[in-house]
Amino acid sequence: MDRAIGVVGAGVMGVGVAQNLAQTGHEVVLVDTSEAILAEARATIRNNCRMSRLTGGPELDPDAVLARITTAVGASAVAKVDIVVENVTENWDVKRGVYQELDAACGPDTVFVVNTSAIPITQVASITKRPANVIGVHFMNPVPAKPAVEMIPGVHTSEQTIERTRAMLSAMGKRAIPVKDACGFVSNRVLMLTVNEAAYLVHEGVADAAGVDDVFRSCFGHPMGPLETADLIGVDTILYSVEVLYDQYSDSKYRPCPLLREMTAAGLHGRKTGRGFYDYGGSNRAVV
């Protein structure tokens, strides 16, 4: 890889992708809409590097990792990169605006990797002038710790784009599992419905969040229950993903649980805001 890799969006996923790329020796340009978000992203990466060994990862020097990451505001900062990994929020209007900017800013050979858990890749490709260079990769969270991703070619994605993407993923230590371009792919068709239904159980008072998760951990042997997983992914992201599935399939089985809407509006987005289905503030264990 000769040139830097652009990472657009410095939220939970973008930060994870940027760190993973940097710790595997890539130069990274990390872009978002404000300096404040980027400062926060650098602080998060520093902290995650410190904690790496604690969570089963390699020993990382935070300064060395951060030295490979340049941060900048605006799409023009990624004008000269080979590959852009886009990680903005799972909202079509937001993604559309970002791709219009990226398509105008980047050279015609630049590959756009859409990091999405639900939005169809061909739909993203259709608003660019480079549909052969657009491909989906569904990274899992926390990105540096996960050994595999879903890789999703769109209708027009070229073999060359698939190979360039596979090479980048391989260099990041990731195995690509190819799946077809259907909204939600494999992972989120199943996971989002599971989380949504788990939220309904809490909403209806059938069990509290701890009870729901206990059943999945203790009876099914899952390492985490669906609502702990929701807090890790972000309750707002869960809601947006379920809404995308609902819109794409026009099928009522994807109707979002009102509790997810309420929590999203209240800022109870999970670990990233300190409280979701569980409280991460340390004062008590207030659970929804």
Next chain:
Amino acid sequence: MAENVKDQILGFLESRFPDVEIPETEDIFQLGFVNSLFAMELVMFIEKTFGVTIPNDELRLDNFRTVKSMAELVDRRTALAETAEV
């Protein structure tokens, strides 16, 4: 070792896991209900509560396995900080 350090750590664990009895020498990771992400929360809690910074070479899972090992870590860091101030 300051008992209140142990008590505060125990208080934090009990607030998160109210249904579980946690002896101070019990390996919390062996109990099966916490994962490595919780280790990160423990680091944040300890640094914030006791005003210490845990250096990279102390960020080992073994330092966070038991209430006792966490309290010993806090004591080590506090002692170092006090020496530095003198």
